[in-house]
Amino acid sequence: MSDLRALLHRTADLAAEFLESLDDRPVYPRVVPEELRAALGGPLPDEPTDPGEVVELLAAAAEPGLVAMPSGRYFGFVIGGGLPASLAADWLASAWDQNAGLYVGGPSASVVEEIVQEWVCDLLRLPPDSSIGLVTGTQMGSVTALAAARFRVLERAGWDVSGDGLSGSPRVRVLVGAQRHITIDRSLRLLGLGAPEVVSADDQGRMEAAALREALSAGDGPTIVCAQAGEVNTGAFDPFEEIADATAEHDAWLHVDGAFGLWASASAQLRYLVRGVERADSWITDAHKWLNVPYDSALVLCADPEAHRAAMTVSASYLIQDDAGTVRDQVDWVPEFSRRARGFAVYAALRSLGRTGLAELIEGTCACARRFAAGIVELPGVQLLNEVVLNQVLFRFESDERTEEVLRTVQEAGEVWMGGTTWDGRRAIRISVSNWQTGAEEIDLALNAFRSAVQASTHAPAR
Numbered sequence: 001m002s003d004l005r006a007l008l009h010r011t012a013d014l015a016a017e018f019l020e021s022l023d024d025r026p027v028y029p030r031v032v033p034e035e036l037r038a039a040l041g042g043p044l045p046d047e048p049t050d051p052g053e054v055v056e057l058l059a060a061a062a063e064p065g066l067v068a069m070p071s072g073r074y075f076g077f078v079i080g081g082g083l084p085a086s087l088a089a090d091w092l093a094s095a096w097d098q099n100a101g102l103y104v105g106g107p108s109a110s111v112v113e114e115i116v117q118e119w120v121c122d123l124l125r126l127p128p129d130s131s132i133g134l135v136t137g138t139q140m141g142s143v144t145a146l147a148a149a150r151f152r153v154l155e156r157a158g159w160d161v162s163g164d165g166l167s168g169s170p171r172v173r174v175l176v177g178a179q180r181h182i183t184i185d186r187s188l189r190l191l192g193l194g195a196p197e198v199v200s201a202d203d204q205g206r207m208e209a210a211a212l213r214e215a216l217s218a219g220d221g222p223t224i225v226c227a228q229a230g231e232v233n234t235g236a237f238d239p240f241e242e243i244a245d246a247t248a249e250h251d252a253w254l255h256v257d258g259a260f261g262l263w264a265s266a267s268a269q270l271r272y273l274v275r276g277v278e279r280a281d282s283w284i285t286d287a288h289k290w291l292n293v294p295y296d297s298a299l300v301l302c303a304d305p306e307a308h309r310a311a312m313t314v315s316a317s318y319l320i321q322d323d324a325g326t327v328r329d330q331v332d333w334v335p336e337f338s339r340r341a342r343g344f345a346v347y348a349a350l351r352s353l354g355r356t357g358l359a360e361l362i363e364g365t366c367a368c369a370r371r372f373a374a375g376i377v378e379l380p381g382v383q384l385l386n387e388v389v390l391n392q393v394l395f396r397f398e399s400d401e402r403t404e405e406v407l408r409t410v411q412e413a414g415e416v417w418m419g420g421t422t423w424d425g426r427r428a429i430r431i432s433v434s435n436w437q438t439g440a441e442e443i444d445l446a447l448n449a450f451r452s453a454v455q456a457s458t459h460a461p462a463r
């Protein structure tokens with residue numbers, strides 16, 4: 001055991017060394033896959049290797065290929081960094097190594113999820129008796145919620161999808177906004193629901209409620225509508241009040257993908273953006289994005305616990321399940337069977353932030369996004385493409401070539417990192433401020449990086 005203690009202490013040192021290097025290391029590593037393959041690979045050893053040696057070797061060989069993703073200077077995709085309490089709780093979850101599928105596999109792992117349900121419904125102002133599942137990401141959250149939706153809308157049409165499957169069932173209509181996230185399409189594909197009907201969106205990516213109304217009236221039968229809180233490029237929110245009115249008239253199920261945007265509910269300043277969202281039937285939000293829980297972690301919530309459970313539950317004679325419903329068996333709420341005790345890290349993040357800390361995190365990162373937007377428009381040729389209502393900034397230069405060149409120069413300089421996208425048919429640069437460590441200093445570094453890249457640009461600005 002003393003060897004194990006020494007190993008874990010040494011591992012903690014290696015982890016701390018990486019985290020302490022975040023302020024100085026290039027955000028994106030200069031590495032080619034061959035180097036990593038050479039360092040990590042070779043034939044599988046015949047003989048065992050000492051655990052300490054394995055960890056040293058892994059840490060050294062992986063080091064050149066690590067992205068400083070938990071850094072406050074990382075603005076790519078929509079990525080948080082592990083809050084200290086959450087990171088530490090995640091380590092404990094590994095050490096405790098509970099199989100958190102059933103209460104009997106770990107009572108604390110089960111109860112901690114109940115507490116997370118109470119706290120999250122309170123913070124996000126969702127119906128307090130909504131059911132919850134802790135899944136790997138928004139992708140699996142949407143699979144879970146849409147499985148519940150599929151169950152319920154078909155049940156209303158007199159069809160038991162659990163028993164009879166989809167062959168011969170009434171067709172389920174699914175309506176989505178033109179700028180829904182692609183994980184919605186994959187969820188529908190995995191659930192056998194096929195490609196969705198697409199409703200037009202405005203220039204910010206918000207679903208147009210009038211177009212939804214028209215589309216709903218043009219058909220009938222079991223229907224699901226997928227709305228969005230936080231478009232991945234612009235951060236825009238669909239008009240939930242109008243969407244909820246329309247779906248209610250057609251007895252449709254309303255699902256909301258709020259991978260990051262749903263956390264706006266936790267801020268008194270930003271809550272107006274999600275007005276009406278509580279009227280949906282299901283919601284999904286990531287913990288590994290704006291809540292800054294280490295990967296991978298997300299929350300799926302459902303206002304119809306019966307449908308949620310019916311879509312997910314399993315039983316077998318060797319399992320020890322609670323039929324009386326006095327304790328939580330997590331297999332009833334998620335697609336996994338055996339699973340990690342994902343609740344501890346979420347609990348620790350919420351507990352360490354508290355209500356005010358969470359609001360400050362959300363509001364502070366949005367203020368950083370506004371600071372960046374105000375600075376970037378000062379540069380020659382910049383066109384700001386979004387209304388900066390949240391933590392996302394989207395902009396471009398005069399031509400695709402110049403946009404790409406400036407972005408590449410900034411990425412290669414290594415002080416900050418962000419990605420590109422295509423918006424309205426042309427290349428654009430997207431900034432997401434989602435990390436608890438990002439402040440004015442990191443934003444000014446990013447602005448300076450763009451300033452230098454613009455000065456160095458060889459593509460002449462349009463006259």
Ligand SMILES: Cc1ncc(COP(=O)(O)O)c(C=O)c1O
Nearest residue numbers: 078137138139181183232259286
């Ligand atoms: C709106 C939206 N939905 C879904 C996803 C997918 O989330 P995950 O990668 O956690 O599955 C993202 C990722 O950025 C997103 O922004």
